[in-house]
Amino acid sequence: MVSLIDNPLRVGLQQDRIPEPQILIIFGASGDLTQRKLVPALYQMKQERRLPPELTIVGVARRDWSHEFFREHLREGIDGYGGGIGNEAVWQDFARGLFYCSGNIDQPESYHRLKAFLSELDESRGTRGNRVFYLSVAPRFFGEATQQLGDAGMLADPSKQRLVIEKPFGKDLATARVLNRVVQKVCREEQIYRIDHYLGKETVQNLMVFRFANAIFEPLWNRQFVDHIQITVSETVGLEGRAGYYETAGALRDMVQNHLMQLFSLTAMEAPNSLDADSIRNEKVKVLQVTRLADLDDLSLCASRGQYAPGWMKGEAVPGYRSEEGASDESTTPTYAALKLVVDNWRWKGVPFYLRTGKRMPKKVSEISIHFKEVPFMMFQSAAKQLNHNVLALRIQPNEGISMRFEVKTPGNSLRTRSVAMDFRYDAAFGKPSTEAYGRLLVDCMLGDQTLFTRGDEVEASWRLLTPVLEVWDAPAPPDAIPLYEAGTWGPVEAELLLNRDRRRWRRL
Structure with a gap:
């Protein structure tokens, strides 16, 4: 059996190994x-x-x-x-x-x-x-x-x-x-x-390689250059017969506490000393310990929830959450959650992280987008009404890959600018689909590799961060206490205000 202690760990950098019989x-x-x-x-x-x-x-x-x-x-x-x-x-x-x-x-x-x-x-x-x-x-x-x-x-x-x-x-x-x-x-x-199958996705594992193996990105990965970061995990599906579980869970427990917090910690953590499991997981725990909701005195300024109402998906009418089989007709279970987090450390002080997830969204998308600051002096006023921020987007699913948006001059004699994107796609670059996440994680487990699995103190740190929101959202409330959003849209108006108050907006996906 491969030793749990001496096992060399793989984070997509070492040759594949075959587990022992088991x-x-x-x-x-x-x-x-x-x-x-x-x-x-x-x-x-x-x-x-x-x-x-x-x-x-x-x-x-x-x-x-x-x-x-x-x-x-x-x-x-x-x-x-x-x-x-x-x-x-x-x-x-x-x-x-x-x-x-x-x-x-x-x-x-x-x-x-x-x-x-x-x-x-x-x-x-x-x-x-x-x-x-x-x-x-x-x-x-x-x-x-x-x-x-x-x-x-x-x-x-x-x-x-x-x-x-x-x-x-x-x-x-x-x-x-x-x-x-x-x-x-x-x-x-x-x-x-x-286990969280999101950590088995090729693009999630590539996040560390992208950050720490490229000299041109990590120096920009901080408060000096980054304006804010958005993390989105949206689903097109509704309940799918899971009312018994979802009625007691909701979006915060079902998606935010695990999937989104994993993406957040990998994005915000410091470089580990090595690629062994504990070094990586130590850095994830450290960043969670210094992260908090942006305004603990008024949760409405840093947390938004919603529940999907009847609407249209791909040209077909779909019922609202309360009409789904097994759901209460007076349910206040959130199917949408958005948070504004801040990290109190040297790297990220003053840079907000906006997280959102929801069911019955227009697209199934998982993405991390890094929005860089504006240029310090606008010398192109005659060329453009407004220059767009440079945005680096890491697509977890679908169309796994990375894109970078930046400004260029349009062809012609006059000086005009527009945004363009450089795009990397896994399937086009490597000519084969990514390994299914569960398969990768199960093989890692058989090998004794804990890198892509969550440690006990990390789980508790994540729950501790979300406790103030859970205490408010779990309290008994009338049905009209939760904002509704039409199925097939990007969530309630309150979630838009979460960014609009900061003169920002959610990225169009």
Whole structure:
């Protein structure tokens, strides 16, 4: 087994390595995440020969499925949501390592039965006792499942046994602390992999390379040259049958606390001393610790929420949130959230960070845009009514890449200016699609590489930052307390005012 301590870490700079033989145990394997994301991503890795031949996947759920039914269920997922089966011989080899074991989260006998089955697989598949336990279950079961695994002795060996926990890790600071205590009681921090699939995206990992491997950008990455930074993660979808979860979560918990805060910390952090996991995660924690909401005395000046109302998406009428199946007709759950953050350190003092996310937006976009300051003296008044700010945009999805907007002279005898863009696209530059995020992260976990996973103190620092907003937004309120925005638009008017007050505006996407 690769050592958790001595393992050289990969952040897109080192050659791919093949994990040791092991078993991946997925709790909640009958759910959509396993069929649509996890196994299709692993099958892609299999096709790319980045998995050990002995890799074994064991699905655990309450349903009474057979091994054959589970295999066919996963094959349908690869055909429907992955890149297809492709070579039948590859699938047959992959399928021989797929197994199913029924069990209940809260029943100790289920874990003892699972433990015995895994020991049998060690013998038949040659997996040497190496385990990755993946909790793809409802968040309320994270603590119970972890405790049961610990009680059954399945997390006792830090060199061979690892635990992957999906988001959200807690629902506020208090619950995150409790869950951290439960998890850290039965296993060490180096065994814990708090997963956020956004960190597995090629463009998110490229952010550090872009900043710290190019001499022309990092010197500009500070308050002297940057006016403000915007981070947007917008979705076109609505609830999609997730009302049971979303009604108690909302945009702040579902997206801001994890996805957006990860993008923020990677954008704002200082250069790490090295590429080892703790050096990188230390810098992320440091920047979160000195970050706060822009105005704690009046949250309306630094936090905006909204909920989508009926509207139009791609020419079709869509219902409002309160008309979605499972949602309350008096719900005040926010489907949109925007924040203004400030960082109290030498690099970023005085530079606001604007974060926004929402459902039923016109486009599905994830982007970080760095807006540079105006030139100190306008000598081109006759050439343009107004020069636009230079903007550096890092596109996480779709059309992964980087663009830079700057001013040029238009052709002709007269002096006129306009904005143009230099554009880099991953697919055009490298001629192949990016690796699916879940596949990359699962392989990293098997290798013992924690770089792209969240540490316990980082989770708590993120929740601590958002606590003032949660306390206000979670308070009982009448339905008209939350602003509405029409589906297919970019959010409520209040979110526009968040920037307009500062004489800025959201970037057009």
